[in-house]
Amino acid sequence: MKAFTELERKQYTNVWVIAEVLSGKIQKVTYELIGVARELADSRNSEVWAIILNSQLEEDMESIFIHGANVAMVAGNPVLSGFNDEVEANILKKLIDKYKPEVVLCGATSRGRALIPRVAVMTHSGLTADCTRLSIDVVNGDLLQTRPAFGGNIMATIRCSNYRPQMATVRPRVMRVLEPDYTRKGRVIKEEILSTDVKKLKRIIRIQHDDETDVNLADARIIISGGRGLKGKRGFDLLKRLAEKMEGAAMGASRAAVDAGWVSYSHQVGQTGQTVQTKVYIACGISGQIQHLVGMQSCDLIIAIDQNPDTPMMQIADIAVVGDLFEIIPEIICQIDEYNNQN
Numbered sequence: 001m002k003a004f005t006e007l008e009r010k011q012y013t014n015v016w017v018i019a020e021v022l023s024g025k026i027q028k029v030t031y032e033l034i035g036v037a038r039e040l041a042d043s044r045n046s047e048v049w050a051i052i053l054n055s056q057l058e059e060d061m062e063s064i065f066i067h068g069a070n071v072a073m074v075a076g077n078p079v080l081s082g083f084n085d086e087v088e089a090n091i092l093k094k095l096i097d098k099y100k101p102e103v104v105l106c107g108a109t110s111r112g113r114a115l116i117p118r119v120a121v122m123t124h125s126g127l128t129a130d131c132t133r134l135s136i137d138v139v140n141g142d143l144l145q146t147r148p149a150f151g152g153n154i155m156a157t158i159r160c161s162n163y164r165p166q167m168a169t170v171r172p173r174v175m176r177v178l179e180p181d182y183t184r185k186g187r188v189i190k191e192e193i194l195s196t197d198v199k200k201l202k203r204i205i206r207i208q209h210d211d212e213t214d215v216n217l218a219d220a221r222i223i224i225s226g227g228r229g230l231k232g233k234r235g236f237d238l239l240k241r242l243a244e245k246m247e248g249a250a251m252g253a254s255r256a257a258v259d260a261g262w263v264s265y266s267h268q269v270g271q272t273g274q275t276v277q278t279k280v281y282i283a284c285g286i287s288g289q290i291q292h293l294v295g296m297q298s299c300d301l302i303i304a305i306d307q308n309p310d311t312p313m314m315q316i317a318d319i320a321v322v323g324d325l326f327e328i329i330p331e332i333i334c335q336i337d338e339y340n341n342q343n
């Protein structure tokens, strides 16, 4: 297919966010994407559209507008209440052909990962997965899509200049949600879905799994993470004791600790683990290789404890504590106990 001419490229405008809806509720990743979409759209004097492929939404659209979207486009049909990637891809292709967005963003969630590559193939668009930063070339509208490459050893910035729209997925908790602005108003566009769009419906089976080894790092306010410096399972028992003393705290880990079998994979933070964005992140004996940093560098306050002051983690930390973990962690536990006894 021939590259688009400048004239063809100019027909594409606005930044779309494909909303993630689960059980009738808009998920937080949608607001995170709207936040970054707002910045991109402002640079291009264009609009942010949230695309909602679900008629079972139980919320009103106000939350979308106050967080930065100009338009909520609802392409509804009761059969869409369960996710079906083939059906949604067909509908999205039709909407893209009709409205011509310049940029389409989607969460790098299991739903987004199933949906968006299909759409990219159908629309001949470039797609960059798992972006950690997005900006836009204000002159020609090229999306600058930054993501870790070559095993996380470099950060690559990718442009897909030849076609429109430009598509990217972004992991949850990488971008920030904008503060709500209650003066913002938006408009709702309803798109009718024809029965031919949904004819390929598969049966959807939902499996809810409730494994006690699962850790909810996403909802934690504080994450206390351990790495190879903890030296074994006993080190993680110590870390667990500390986490239990702090309200809203969960225990994270580096891949080195997970690979060593000291703690389960559900604790892993980083490129091949979870991305977290907590108020406080305490890294204990984690050197801070890029593959770990990409998963936690957006946390508000980073505290690092390490015997080596020169590690990347100690360099990026807001508070860097130099010393032996096996002396420092028991001391913190003692201090918390003393404080609790006095209050």
Ligand SMILES: Cc1cc2nc3c(=O)[nH]c(=O)nc-3n(C[C@H](O)[C@H](O)[C@H](O)COP(=O)(O)OP(=O)(O)OC[C@H]3O[C@@H](n4cnc5c(N)ncnc54)[C@H](O)[C@@H]3O)c2cc1C
Pocket (backbone or CB within 6 Å): 151, 152, 226, 227, 228, 229, 230, 253, 254, 255, 256, 257, 268, 269, 270, 271, 272, 273, 274, 284, 285, 286, 287, 288, 289, 290, 291, 292, 295, 305, 306, 307, 308, 311, 323, 324, 325, 326
């Ligand atoms: C494709 C790919 C994907 C990856 N994905 C991830 C990922 O998702 N998450 C991840 O974490 N890694 C990931 N990695 C691995 C990553 O490159 C590092 O190997 C790993 O993060 C190192 O873990 P660590 O910091 O715990 O160990 P180390 O780098 O060995 O650091 C241990 C630290 O503990 C300190 N220490 C030791 N003893 C003490 C003590 N007594 N007191 C205080 N400090 C002490 C040391 O000074 C050191 O700084 C990935 C790698 C690849 C190639």
